[in-house]
Amino acid sequence: MIDNKISIIGDPVVDIQRSAIGHRSTWTGLTYTKARDAGKAEEAEKIIREAIVETGKIQGAEIKAKCQDPENVTCFIETFLTPTNLKTYEVEYRTKTEDRVYLEFHHCPLLKAWQDLGFDDATCEKLCDMAMDGDRTIAETMGFEFKLEDTIADGCKTCQITYFKK
Template identity: 80%
Template sequence: MIDNKITIKGDPVVDIQRGAIGHRATWTGLTYTKAREAGKAEEAEKIIREAIAETGKIQGTEIKSECKNPESVTCFAETFLSENVVKTFEIEFKNKTEDRVDIEFHHCPLLKAWQDLEFDDSTCEKLCDMAMDGDRNIAKAMGFEFHLGDTIAKGCKTCQVSFFKKDK
């Protein structure tokens, strides 16, 4: 069972950001489920993943250009994960060095949107993995590796995400 709790409530900026992220997730989720109903799940997944991956590459390139030291994973994390993003996803930094950042997300507004649409757990898990193609390609654009461990969509307590330099 998925437990996607919210502990940060009543912050107007966070609420707006969660709403916008949820709206984007609703579009993606409904696009996928409508295609699946039409017997085109594989085609839809391929197209959605390609679009999300391209978005990640674009965003990663923008983040890299904004980083004072794009070789530093710490600098990347501080540029990518603004205070509002940290609060929106209720992110906890487990480790932050020049070579590696390990974070845990305690809430996911994308998943919340899919839950609000009453998607089953396996659909939520599939959509989550598709959405993570953005983060995978942000890391790639930065020249970093990416690891996705546990996810809330799989029924785990948190989403465990790592960005790191090769061989670190």
């Protein structure tokens, strides 16, 4: 069972960001489930993944251009995850060096939107994996490796993500 807890409540900027992220994930979730219900799940997943990968390439290039030392994983993560993003996803650093950053995300606003829509756990897990294609592609665009371990959508307490040099 998915437990997508939230502990940062009442921060106006975080609330606005979570709402925007949730709105975006509602579109993706409904696009996928409507296509699935019409018997076109494979086609929809392929198209959604392609769009998310393209978004990751764009976002990765923007981050790389802003990062003062794009070969430093800490510089990358501090450019990518703003203080508002850290609070939005309730992120905790476990390791933070120039070669490796290991993070735990305690909340996911995308997942919250899918849960609010009443999607079952398997659908949430599928949508989460599709969404993570963006993060995988951002890492690739930066020239880093990406490792996704536990996810909240898979019933774990946190999402565990590591970015590291190849």
